[in-house]
Amino acid sequence: MISEFYKEMTGKTSVIRDFFAYSMERAKVVGAENICNFSLGNPSVPCPDSFTKEMIRLLSEKDPMAIHGYSPSLGLDSTRTKIAESLNRRFGMDYTAKHIFPTTGAAGAIAHAVRCIAGDGDEIITFAPYFPEYIPYITGCGAKLRIVPADIDSFQINFEEFEKMMNEKVAAVIINSPNNPSGIVYTTETIDKLASILNEKQKEYGHEIFLISDEPYREIIFAGADAPFISKHYDNSICCYSFSKSLSIPGERLGYVAVNPKAKDAEMIVPMCGQVSRFTGHNCPPSIIQLAAESVLDETSDLSIYETNKNLLYKALTEIGYECVEPMGTFYMFPKSLIPDANEFCWRAAKELDLILVPGDSFACPGHFRIAYCVQTETVEKAIPRFKKLYDMYK
Amino acid sequence: MISEFYKEMTGKTSVIRDFFAYSMERAKVVGAENICNFSLGNPSVPCPDSFTKEMIRLLSEKDPMAIHGYSPSLGLDSTRTKIAESLNRRFGMDYTAKHIFPTTGAAGAIAHAVRCIAGDGDEIITFAPYFPEYIPYITGCGAKLRIVPADIDSFQINFEEFEKMMNEKVAAVIINSPNNPSGIVYTTETIDKLASILNEKQKEYGHEIFLISDEPYREIIFAGADAPFISKHYDNSICCYSFSKSLSIPGERLGYVAVNPKAKDAEMIVPMCGQVSRFTGHNCPPSIIQLAAESVLDETSDLSIYETNKNLLYKALTEIGYECVEPMGTFYMFPKSLIPDANEFCWRAAKELDLILVPGDSFACPGHFRIAYCVQTETVEKAIPRFKKLYDMYK
Numbered sequence: 028m029i030s031e032f033y034k035e036m037t038g039k040t041s042v043i044r045d046f047f048a049y050s051m052e053r054a055k056v057v058g059a060e061n062i063c064n065f066s067l068g069n070p071s072v073p074c075p076d077s078f079t080k081e082m083i084r085l086l087s088e089k090d091p092m093a094i095h096g097y098s099p100s101l102g103l104d105s106t107r108t109k110i111a112e113s114l115n116r117r118f119g120m121d122y123t124a125k126h127i128f129p130t131t132g133a134a135g136a137i138a139h140a141v142r143c144i145a146g147d148g149d150e151i152i153t154f155a156p157y158f159p160e161y162i163p164y165i166t167g168c169g170a171k172l173r174i175v176p177a178d179i180d181s182f183q184i185n186f187e188e189f190e191k192m193m194n195e196k197v198a199a200v201i202i203n204s205p206n207n208p209s210g211i212v213y214t215t216e217t218i219d220k221l222a223s224i225l226n227e228k229q230k231e232y233g234h235e236i237f238l239i240s241d242e243p244y245r246e247i248i249f250a251g252a253d254a255p256f257i258s259k260h261y262d263n264s265i266c267c268y269s270f271s272k273s274l275s276i277p278g279e280r281l282g283y284v285a286v287n288p289k290a291k292d293a294e295m296i297v298p299m300c301g302q303v304s305r306f307t308g309h310n311c312p313p314s315i316i317q318l319a320a321e322s323v324l325d326e327t328s329d330l331s332i333y334e335t336n337k338n339l340l341y342k343a344l345t346e347i348g349y350e351c352v353e354p355m356g357t358f359y360m361f362p363k364s365l366i367p368d369a370n371e372f373c374w375r376a377a378k379e380l381d382l383i384l385v386p387g388d389s390f391a392c393p394g395h396f397r398i399a400y401c402v403q404t405e406t407v408e409k410a411i412p413r414f415k416k417l418y419d420m421y422k
Numbered sequence: 423m424i425s426e427f428y429k430e431m432t433g434k435t436s437v438i439r440d441f442f443a444y445s446m447e448r449a450k451v452v453g454a455e456n457i458c459n460f461s462l463g464n465p466s467v468p469c470p471d472s473f474t475k476e477m478i479r480l481l482s483e484k485d486p487m488a489i490h491g492y493s494p495s496l497g498l499d500s501t502r503t504k505i506a507e508s509l510n511r512r513f514g515m516d517y518t519a520k521h522i523f524p525t526t527g528a529a530g531a532i533a534h535a536v537r538c539i540a541g542d543g544d545e546i547i548t549f550a551p552y553f554p555e556y557i558p559y560i561t562g563c564g565a566k567l568r569i570v571p572a573d574i575d576s577f578q579i580n581f582e583e584f585e586k587m588m589n590e591k592v593a594a595v596i597i598n599s600p601n602n603p604s605g606i607v608y609t610t611e612t613i614d615k616l617a618s619i620l621n622e623k624q625k626e627y628g629h630e631i632f633l634i635s636d637e638p639y640r641e642i643i644f645a646g647a648d649a650p651f652i653s654k655h656y657d658n659s660i661c662c663y664s665f666s667k668s669l670s671i672p673g674e675r676l677g678y679v680a681v682n683p684k685a686k687d688a689e690m691i692v693p694m695c696g697q698v699s700r701f702t703g704h705n706c707p708p709s710i711i712q713l714a715a716e717s718v719l720d721e722t723s724d725l726s727i728y729e730t731n732k733n734l735l736y737k738a739l740t741e742i743g744y745e746c747v748e749p750m751g752t753f754y755m756f757p758k759s760l761i762p763d764a765n766e767f768c769w770r771a772a773k774e775l776d777l778i779l780v781p782g783d784s785f786a787c788p789g790h791f792r793i794a795y796c797v798q799t800e801t802v803e804k805a806i807p808r809f810k811k812l813y814d815m816y817k
Contacts, residue, residue: 029539029630029687033694073486083481091468095671131526131704138703144424160700167701235424276490278709292424299428305555306562307702308533309526314673316708 043067043385046373050383057381063410064383064402068207068358070275071401072328078274081319094318098311100301102129102283106317110283113324114266118256121288128300129312131280133243136267138164138307139300140284141199144237144265145170149198151239154184156208156361156390158241161201170198177392182209182352182361183217186224193228199237200225204257205244208390208397209361210337210354212248215255222261235263235291243269243282244357246327249334252355262289265296270320272358275328279316333358336400336407343411347418358401361387365421369396375420380413438462438780441768445778452776458805459778459797463602463753465670466796467723473669476714489713493706495696497524497678501712505678508719509661513651516683523695524707526675528638531662533559533702534695535679536594539632539660540565544593546634549579551603551756551785553636556596565593572787577604577747577756578612581619588623594632595620599652600639603785603792604756605732605749607643610650617656630658630686638664638677639752641722644729647750657684660691665715667753670723674711728753731795731802738806742813753796756782760816764791770815775808 047066054062085094101107106129111122130136145151147169153161155177165172173192178185184202202221204213213221225236240257245268248254258264266285271277286296304310311317337354344351344362351362364372369386373396376382387395400407442461449457480489496502501524506517525531540546542564548556550572560567568587573580579597597616599608608616620631635652640663643649653659661680666672681691699705706712732749739746739757746757759767764781768791771777782790795802 029691030537030541030694032541033538033697034687034690036697037690037693069492070487074490079481079486083478086474086478086481091474092465092670095469095673097464097672134703134705136703138701142425143428146425146427163700164703167703275487277492278490278706280705280708292429295424295429295432298432299425302428302431305558306533307704308529308531308559309702309704310529310675311673313675313708313711 042370042389046377046383046385049377053381062381062383063406063413065398065400065410066383066385068399069401070272070277070328071403072275072330072332074275075323075326075328077323077326078276078319081322082315085315085318094315096314098314098317100304100311101297102127102311103314103317103321106321109321109324110285114285117325118259120256120258122285123288125294125297126286126288128284128297129317130282130284131309131312132271132277132282133241133267133269134160134164135280135309135312136269136282136284137161137201137239137241138167139303140239140265140267141165141170142168142303143296143299145198148196150194150196151199151201152189152192152197153201154189156182156206156387156392156395158203158207159389174391179392179395180352182206182211183213184221186220190224193224195232197228197236199239201239201241202257203241205247205254205356207244207357208359208387209352210357210359211352212252212254212355213257214253218255218257218260225261229263237290238264239267240264241267243272246273247330247333247358248356249337249354254356258285258287262287263291265290273327273330274320274323276316279313281312281316281320332404333401335404336402339404339407340398340400340411344414347415348422349414349418358399360398360400361392361395362398364394364396365418367394369394372396376417380417382410382413382417437765437784441772441778441780444772448776457776457778458801458808460793460795460805461778461780463794464796465667465672465723466798467670467725467727469670470718470721470723472718472721473671473714476717477710480710480713489710491709493709493712495699495706496692497522497706498709498712501716504716504719505680509680512720513654515651515653517680518683520689520692521681521683523679523692524712525677525679526704526707527666527672527677528636528662528664529555529559530675530704530707531664531677531679532556532596532634532636533562534698535634535660535662536560536565537563537698538691538694540593543591545589545591546594546596547584547587547592548596549584551577551601551782551787551790553598553602554784569786574787574790575747577601577606578608579616581615585619588619590627592623592631594634596634596636597652598636600642600649600751602639602752603754603782604747605752605754606747607647607649607750608652609648613650613652613655620656624658632685633659635659635661637661638667641668642725642728642753643751644732644749649751653680653682657682658686660685668722668725669715669718671711674708676707676711676715727799728796731797731799734799734802735793735795735806739809742810743817744809744813753794755793755795756787756790757793759789759791760813762789764789767791771808771812774815775812777805777808777812
């Protein structure tokens with residue numbers, strides 16, 4: 028009587044995981060220092076000292092029953108209030124605690140948000156290249172995910188295809204900017220055009236279309252980027268955030284849903300998130316992590332290494348001859364594969380050069396490969412001659 | 423387009439929450455010290471010092487990227503191994519890391535377990551009095567919860583009614599011993615009889631029937647209790663545990679699923695739990711909490727106050743004239759209401775005596791009320807004359 032659905036899923040492996048597993052096996056043979064591993068999006072810098080100090084202060088000075096006690100199902104009031112204040116201060120918004128729902132990372136935030144605004148028979152649209160875990164979040168609420176093909180010249184939105192795919196069933200659109208895997212940032216022009224289409228379609232269809240903005244990389248922005256705060260540009264918007272990358276605490280599972288105060292039913296959505304949690308047995312994120320994070324909301328880890336790595340790698344790759352849209356944020360880059368089959372290309376790089384990349388196919392963008400340069404700068408330096416060799420194998 | 427289903431749920435209030443909210447409002451008027459608040463099941467003792475020390479040691483000595491990094495989706499290997507070893511040492515089982523899936527408390531554990539073994543059209547049976555949050559966990563997987571009426575003389579299992587309700591659609595049975603709200607512990611005789619019926623029905627129906635054992639109160643056991651380790655008595659069993667009560671860290675959201683190594687597909691269920699997580703966006707429990715807990719697995723908070731309070735309260739209540747089955751564990755007691763309408767009874771106690779109890783109706787056991795005596799012993803002492811007054815109002 029065990030579930031055939033979940034049982035069958037365990038048999039399917041993820042391509043990214045396959046490359047990572049290969050790199051681990053290979054490291055046992057040649058030593059980890061000889062692998063240039065760009066497969067995983069794990070932060071490569073520590074959390075801010077202030078976060079560690081605040082954790083130790085809470086543990087040393089506070090009543091253990093207070094710091095480890097149940098959080099209310101909608102999150103700690105103090106944390107919700109401080110998140111709202113930080114967003115208002117930084118982005119000129121009008122959030123209150125009522126609009127903030129702490130979650131277990133952006134994953135938890137999106138899984139909650141979609142259940143609040145979509146159900147059986149609804150469609151949710153996103154844009155390639157996109158994060159493939161959207162699929163379970165969305166099928167989990169009964170809706171269907173549809174993917175707008177990428178504009179591979181800019182990785183901004185392919186509006187022509189988007190407008191063709193819009194229809195009355197669309198309950199929400201999910202965007203991820205700064206983007207995993209392309210590293211691009213949607214410009215103010217892109218966001219305003221998207222907002223204008225959504226506003227028009229809302230009128231035409233006579234119902235809300237929510238914009239779910241998946242923003243775990245919001246704080247990793249490079250010089251010259253035009254990086255608007257998305258919820259400022261569209262009323263029916265829900266920001267899904269994670270502290271995993273900004274504070275380098277991915278294992279502690281903290282993020283939030285921030286519902287635009289101007290959204291329809293704005294103050295209803297957070298209590299609905301609380302109801303969603305009851306079905307998944309998730310409840311709230313860990314109390315001590317909520318408490319520690321609320322004191323460092325305007326801080327980040329030292330994120331400068333990501334821009335250093337991007338500059339080094341982008342310059343080297345384009346000089347070698349790779350075609351690549353320049354990243355404006357995140358710690359990813361998404362060049363064109365030198366052959367149409369990016370999977371074959373990445374396996375050759377792995378097997379012949381110990382250079383671990385991942386193909387773009389699982390991001391719905393074949394013919395490209397992702398470089399996760401959240402690594403030490405020495406690893407980037409060591410990889411550059413290998414990228415040259417790889418290029419020479421094909422050209 | 424927001425979900426009418428979740429929206430409607432936000433309007434329904436929980437009776438327990440209503441009583442708790444009343445107590446908070448009333449505390450503002452008469453002072454919290456004058457309220458005898460027995461409404462909530464929050465631990466009233468701190469976590470062990472060893473847990474706090476281990477948290478501080480990890481934060482002070484370890485690489486922040488290691489302690490705050492992503493946990494694998496099935497949990498940290500070291501934590502899973504140590505949980506298995508601790509269970510084997512304490513209960514003579516044969517778990518390995520492959521059978522252990524760390525979760526966000528028992529809530530997360532049950533929500534995962536039911537999705538692995540039940541789906542649309544299946545039935546899951548539990549026994550009154552029971553924890554009402556089972557309903558969302560179970561409807562969340564598409565199955566239907568059916569409640570066997572209580573045996574109010576002992577709060578052991580009402581086997582006659584249970585056998586009447588058994589049918590081919592039953593995929594699982596959930597038990598909670600030590601029990602919230604009755605405080606009773608299922609005896610070896612009860613568990614063996616349940617196992618024997620389930621084994622017989624498995625043969626008759628030709629499919630497995632899983633026993634999901636919800637065990638957050640496992641370590642809170644009183645002198646003289648016959649408290650078997652349930653999974654030792656039935657092969658197709660899944661233990662759902664939480665550290666919330668044993669370590670007094672309910673806000674940190676740590677528990678686990680432990681699949682009986684003798685269960686059908688035993689090594690398949692944990693990877694399936696990992697797939698379930700992808701749909702709910704939950705991922706794993708916080709890394710640092712997994713790491714800190716793995717060093718104190720055989721320890722608990724000083725739980726003796728619960729037995730002290732039980733002894734004091736049980737003696738006083740039965741001397742006054744209340745009818746009550748003596749609790750053998752937890753920090754709950756579940757006496758008979760002095761009038762059939764326990765809701766009316768509890769509101770009168772609240773409004774006339776500032777004595778906050780909760781009615782048994784939401785545990786599917788009307789005519790009873792729950793006393794959560796996870797409070798300071800002085801509160802119990804202060805409450806006894808009020809219980810006497812309450813009794814005198816009716817008798």
